[in-house]
Amino acid sequence: MxxxxxxxxxxxxxxxxxxxxxxxxxxxxxxxxxxxxxxxxxxxxxxxxxxxxxxxxxxxxxxxxxxxxxxxxxxxxxxMAEGETLHPLQQKFLEMAALQCGICTPGVLMAAKSLLERNPDPTETEVRFWLAGNLCRCTGYDKIVRAVLETAADMREAAR
Missing domain, CATH: 3.10.20.30 (Beta-grasp domain)
Structure with missing residues (x-):
């Protein structure tokens, strides 16, 4: 063919x-x-x-x-990264240990970035709903959700 x-x-x-x-x-x-x-x-x-x-x-x-x-x-x-500069989500994931083996991390980051582009002030429920299509078998979701929420807050503060 x-x-x-x-x-x-x-x-x-x-x-x-x-x-x-x-x-x-x-x-x-x-x-x-x-x-x-x-x-x-x-x-x-x-x-x-x-x-x-x-x-x-x-x-x-x-x-x-x-x-x-x-x-x-x-x-x-x-x-996501611009040259050597990580996207704020990537940086926050590192700071908050919101990743371990790295298999799920690219997909989680892409979904989180998409959420924040659409809704810069999500609730915890909205973050959990938005990331429901991404499975993590290592870290669980609490650190991931907290990292997304903190990134959203940081990005809103930086925009002021």
Missing amino acids: AKLHVSTTINGEPVEFLTEPGESMLDVLRGPLGLTGSKEGCGSGDCGACTITLDDRLVCSCLMLAAEAEGHEIRTIES
């Missing part, structure tokens, strides 16, 4: 690649594109470790066909 040519934007840069018709976006990101930040935790869309944004919508890249990227904008965990 012939490979498909895909033109898309990934992390703000135009990208073109060839893909098999049934190849997942996660496989293309981690393989030929060398963007290994997104992790495969389950391969069935249940854990959220491979979460990316597609036109500002959260999606599990293990469930997305790479061909579906055609003409769309994708953001991966690699887009």
Whole structure:
């Protein structure tokens, strides 16, 4: 079967690649594109470790066909930091030990960033609801939720 040519934007840069018709976006990101930040935790869309944004919508890249990227904008965990400067969420996760093994962390950070972009003043319930699609088997959720809430407060304070 012939490979498909895909033109898309990934992390703000135009990208073109060839893909098999049934190849997942996660496989293309981690393989030929060398963007290994997104992790495969389950391969069935249940854990959220491979979460990316597609036109500002959260999606599990293990469930997305790479061909579906055609003409769309994708953001991966690699887009969060600016050079050597971590995003405030990344910094707070480090400070508060809201991560351990790192498998879930990219997806959790992508979901948390998406939440804060939509709602800069979330309640604890809203954070927990928004992160419900991301499973963590190491740290539990309290440190993660606290890190998101503290980041939101810090970002609101910085905006004043």
